[in-house]
Amino acid sequence: MDIHRSRFVPYPTSAISALAFSRSSDSGYTGPLPAVKLAIGRANGNIEIWNPLKGSWVQEAVFQGDGKSVDGLAWTQDPDEEDSEKHAIAGQQRLFSIASSPVVTEWNMATGDVKRRSTGNFSEVWCFAAQPRFRPQKNLQEEAPSQDIVAGCGDGTLVLLATADNDLQFKRFLARVSGKKARCMCISYQNREIVVAGFADSMIRIYDTRNGMQLRQMSLGAGLPGAPKNALVWQVKTLPNGDIVSGDSNGEVRIWDGKNYSLLRRLTGHETDCLDLITSSDGKTIISGSIDGKVAVYQQSRIDGARTSWAKISHRRVHSGEVKALAAFDTKGMSVVVSGGSDVAPVVTPLREYGKENLRYLTSLPQEAPVASAPKARLLVSWWDKDVYVWRIARQTSAETTLETQKSRKLVAKLSLTTKDDIRSVSISADGRLLAASTSSESKVFQLKKRVDSDSLAVRKIEISHEFAALGARLLNLSPDGKWLAAVTPDSEVHVARFAADPTQPKRIICLPQTVELDRRHRHLTPSAFKDYDRTISRIAWSTDSAFLVVGDLAGYLDTWVLEGHEDMTAPAVDRTKHDSDKGSSVNGSDSGSDSDDSDDDEAMVVYYGQHWTDCPGGRLLPKLDSAPLVMTFRPHAQIQPLVNGNPGVHSTRHNPHAHAHELPTGQHQLLIITARHHMYEFDVLAGKLSDWSRRNPSATLPEDFTKIKDRVMGSVWDERRGRLWIHGSTWVFMLDVAHDLAAGDELPKKRRRRRNDAGDDEAHKRLKASSGAGDAVASRLNGGEIERYENGVRTFLNLNSKSRMSDEVDEDDDDDDDNGAGLQLTRLRTSGEGQEVAKRGPGKEERRWWCTYKYRPILGMVLLEDVSRTDGPIEVAIVERPLKAVSI
Numbered sequence: 001m002d003i004h005r006s007r008f009v010p011y012p013t014s015a016i017s018a019l020a021f022s023r024s025s026d027s028g029y030t031g032p033l034p035a036v037k038l039a040i041g042r043a044n045g046n047i048e049i050w051n052p053l054k055g056s057w058v059q060e061a062v063f064q065g066d067g068k069s070v071d072g073l074a075w076t077q078d079p080d081e082e083d084s085e086k087h088a089i090a091g092q093q094r095l096f097s098i099a100s101s102p103v104v105t106e107w108n109m110a111t112g113d114v115k116r117r118s119t120g121n122f123s124e125v126w127c128f129a130a131q132p133r134f135r136p137q138k139n140l141q142e143e144a145p146s147q148d149i150v151a152g153c154g155d156g157t158l159v160l161l162a163t164a165d166n167d168l169q170f171k172r173f174l175a176r177v178s179g180k181k182a183r184c185m186c187i188s189y190q191n192r193e194i195v196v197a198g199f200a201d202s203m204i205r206i207y208d209t210r211n212g213m214q215l216r217q218m219s220l221g222a223g224l225p226g227a228p229k230n231a232l233v234w235q236v237k238t239l240p241n242g243d244i245v246s247g248d249s250n251g252e253v254r255i256w257d258g259k260n261y262s263l264l265r266r267l268t269g270h271e272t273d274c275l276d277l278i279t280s281s282d283g284k285t286i287i288s289g290s291i292d293g294k295v296a297v298y299q300q301s302r303i304d305g306a307r308t309s310w311a312k313i314s315h316r317r318v319h320s321g322e323v324k325a326l327a328a329f330d331t332k333g334m335s336v337v338v339s340g341g342s343d344v345a346p347v348v349t350p351l352r353e354y355g356k357e358n359l360r361y362l363t364s365l366p367q368e369a370p371v372a373s374a375p376k377a378r379l380l381v382s383w384w385d386k387d388v389y390v391w392r393i394a395r396q397t398s399a400e401t402t403l404e405t406q407k408s409r410k411l412v413a414k415l416s417l418t419t420k421d422d423i424r425s426v427s428i429s430a431d432g433r434l435l436a437a438s439t440s441s442e443s444k445v446f447q448l449k450k451r452v453d454s455d456s457l458a459v460r461k462i463e464i465s466h467e468f469a470a471l472g473a474r475l476l477n478l479s480p481d482g483k484w485l486a487a488v489t490p491d492s493e494v495h496v497a498r499f500a501a502d503p504t505q506p507k508r509i510i511c512l513p514q515t516v517e518l519d520r521r522h523r524h525l526t527p528s529a530f531k532d533y534d535r536t537i538s539r540i541a542w543s544t545d546s547a548f549l550v551v552g553d554l555a556g557y558l559d560t561w562v563l564e565g566h567e568d569m570t571a572p573a574v575d576r577t578k579h580d581s582d583k584g585s586s587v588n589g590s591d592s593g594s595d596s597d598d599s600d601d602d603e604a605m606v607v608y609y610g611q612h613w614t615d616c617p618g619g620r621l622l623p624k625l626d627s628a629p630l631v632m633t634f635r636p637h638a639q640i641q642p643l644v645n646g647n648p649g650v651h652s653t654r655h656n657p658h659a660h661a662h663e664l665p666t667g668q669h670q671l672l673i674i675t676a677r678h679h680m681y682e683f684d685v686l687a688g689k690l691s692d693w694s695r696r697n698p699s700a701t702l703p704e705d706f707t708k709i710k711d712r713v714m715g716s717v718w719d720e721r722r723g724r725l726w727i728h729g730s731t732w733v734f735m736l737d738v739a740h741d742l743a744a745g746d747e748l749p750k751k752r753r754r755r756r757n758d759a760g761d762d763e764a765h766k767r768l769k770a771s772s773g774a775g776d777a778v779a780s781r782l783n784g785g786e787i788e789r790y791e792n793g794v795r796t797f798l799n800l801n802s803k804s805r806m807s808d809e810v811d812e813d814d815d816d817d818d819d820n821g822a823g824l825q826l827t828r829l830r831t832s833g834e835g836q837e838v839a840k841r842g843p844g845k846e847e848r849r850w851w852c853t854y855k856y857r858p859i860l861g862m863v864l865l866e867d868v869s870r871t872d873g874p875i876e877v878a879i880v881e882r883p884l885k886a887v888s889i
Contacts, residue, residue: 013365021338022035074096076163158197275323287349291322423437424472544636548685575607626675
């Protein structure tokens with residue numbers, strides 16, 4: 001495979017400004033436990049939703065903001081309900097944010113848009129907190145109330161907001177503190193009735209939310225020498241026993257008695273401001289972050305069996321910039337702290353197993369790459385904010401090139417959309433003639449054409465129906481033949497539009513005026529606290545012949561549709577007729593596809609040139625996946641070409657004026673899927689079953705070098721000539737030879753190789769399985785000569801007995817960083833006589849079934865750049881890298 005290394009795409013990543021788990025522990029839940037989500041707020045106003053997935057950590061969605069920094073995040077959960085059989089149904093989770101404005105914003109989890117904003121006449125909100133969930137007492141039938149939200153404002157005002165009845169309303173003012181430095185900096189609940197608030201005047205005040213009475217105030221005293229007189233209370237938290245913990249601008253962490261509000265302990269935490277802190281669910285561990293990027297850990301120990309003492313056990317630099325936010329999730333199976341700051345990458349720190357497990361750095365790049373390509377035209381497309389950039393990539397002159405010079409690439413078009421929202425999705429056809437872009441509120445389609453007098457592209461906007469344009473889309477995808485555009489709306493509805501040549505000007509492309517909505521199957525979902533969110537469509541895929549369309553949602557369900565009939569260019573461009581199951585005459589139609597006032601139009605079937613979309617017969621047989629799909633791609637096959645002018649045997653009659661063929665596409669249509677758990681499946685879509693290859697190659701046969709990768713897969717590229725699938729994450733590129741079985745017959749163990757024969761592999765597998773959600777365990781190996789560490793997405797071992805430890809280090813830019821010891825590069829593999837890539841294995845050579853490299857990172861995306869003049873040889877791809885040093889903060 002020939003590679004263009006691209007580092008010129010200036011995709012901006014913003015600093016992390018807020019973090020919040022949907023729940024911090026399992027305590028306080030008498031009914032079903034809701035799923036866990038992590039919300040990450042960034043300085044550009046975006047909010048990312050992550051699924052911890054027992055340590056796999058996958059980004060599921062991105063909510064686009066208005067450009068204002070997200071200064072705080074909080075989750076609430078509606079009271080549990082009961083179904084008709086008296087079974088408990090978890091209340092719906094709700095997400096709120098603040099962003100340097102006098103409002104609290106609630107987000108629609110299903111669409112990713114703003115759902116509502118708070119009402120009330122109060123000043124700019126600096127901090128807020130959600131009331132703890134109601135815990136009913138035993139033997140008492142009490143109706144659970146909703147959770148209120150308390151907000152601290154810049155003028156010293158505390159405001160209560162009610163979330164009852166699925167609403168967000170101003171309830172009342174709780175308190176008002178006067179003075180020039182009365183700004184409320186932080187706030188937290190001690191219990192459901194008591195609120196603890198920290199102010200800019202060095203005071204911590206305690207309020208009773210039932211009557212607004214101030215119960216006590218505690219002073220931090222004077223600031224440090226050389227610092228301002230008044231210390232800022234940056235954060236306050238409450239321990240399970242009611243004690244209060246505060247972090248201030250002096251860098252100190254103080255512990256206050258929760259009953260008489262006296263100072264219990266004063267800990268020297270940091271040399272600079274302590275910006276945030278978090279506590280474990282048992283109240284025995286405190287973690288704080290400072291402005292210099294260091295994180296301190298404090299643990300409680302008992303003295304003489306009665307008295308307790310706090311001590312700082314660790315103080316290390318975790319971030320290169322300031323630590324702006326911390327969030328903790330502490331349960332029996334998973335115990336982690338996530339921190340974020342100006343260096344844009346979230347860091348997962350073990351909480352309960354601190355010191356026994358490694359840290360883990362998550363990617364700062366989006367799970368869904370904002371890059372695409374038109375292989376036949378050698379165009380690379382990227383987008384951010386409201387701009388779309390189109391580059392033309394020069395032909396490959398060596399095995400590997402770096403696209404940093406103008407000779408290697410050229411910007412041939414730039415589109416700046418006049419929209420109020422940022423771009424959510426862009427798609428370009430394989431021949432580079434069509435480009436579609438969408439925001440949450442509108443969609444636009446453009447025709448690209450090369451200018452005669454220059455290398456740049458002329459851009460012409462294509463008129464599409466007002467209804468289709470006004471839908472907006474979270475996902476857009478043009479079919480491989482460029483005739484169809486599938487759009488997934490923010491409400492996860494699927495719409496399809498048809499494009500064709502203008503009859504009067506064949507070189508112009510038009511959009512047919514009638515679009516069609518494809519109905520999704522109704523699913524009986526298990527009661528969930530993220531009911532609507534789980535049905536959010538996250539991936540979409542076309543078959544290579546553009547006859548099948550498949551979408552997958554976060555719950556793991558697949559919906560499939562098939563294009564029925566043969567294309568007949570002599571038939572009407574758009575026709576409307578009743579479904580085959582309906583009786584009676586069809587609805588009158590015309591070539592223009594004009595709207596009809598007849599109520600039957602809503603149920604009529606839209607036919608394009610003798611073809612129409614219908615549910616795939618095998619779609620209802622496809623099973624629910626184990627997790628959300630991250631990669632969905634059809635295996636390339638040589639498809640049978642349909643008749644040029646449709647099916648001549650179909651004729652219109654007086655009783656059937658809208659006759660059309662009902663044949664389904666022929667050939668193989670195999671959909672390969674890799675899920676968030678890194679399980680791989682291949683389905684025969686038309687038959688609705690696993691393919692023969694997938695039955696011979698279950699997920700258990702995947703190479704161990706792939707299964708141990710922690711960073712999730714982001715995208716895929718097919719090498720059609722060799723039958724190879726290239727997949728990549730943010731730090732790795734992996735090749736799977738799916739033209740053959742991944743393991744030979746004699747290599748397949750019993751029970752699908754779920755048992756490891758090697759004791760070392762067994763031990764490593766147990767350590768990985770026992771991880772608390774951060775990095776792998778720090779454990780001695782063999783005779784103590786090696787220690788285990790986490791690097792570049794995989795486990796590595798450092799030899800302590802070596803004379804030079806530096807010789808065992810892996811250089812990020814080393815060309816020979818193949819972890820199998822073969823010393824290979826992605827672009828310098830040896831070639832056999834049949835054109836197959838091979839690698840040395842001892843003294844001999846043999847064909848590889850898989851291959852991996854960590855040379856290219858961080859990877860924003862990998863796209864195909866096929867040269868139409870080349871009929872053999874390796875494929876060309878562009879790997880878009882975004883080094884952290886080049887990321888704008």
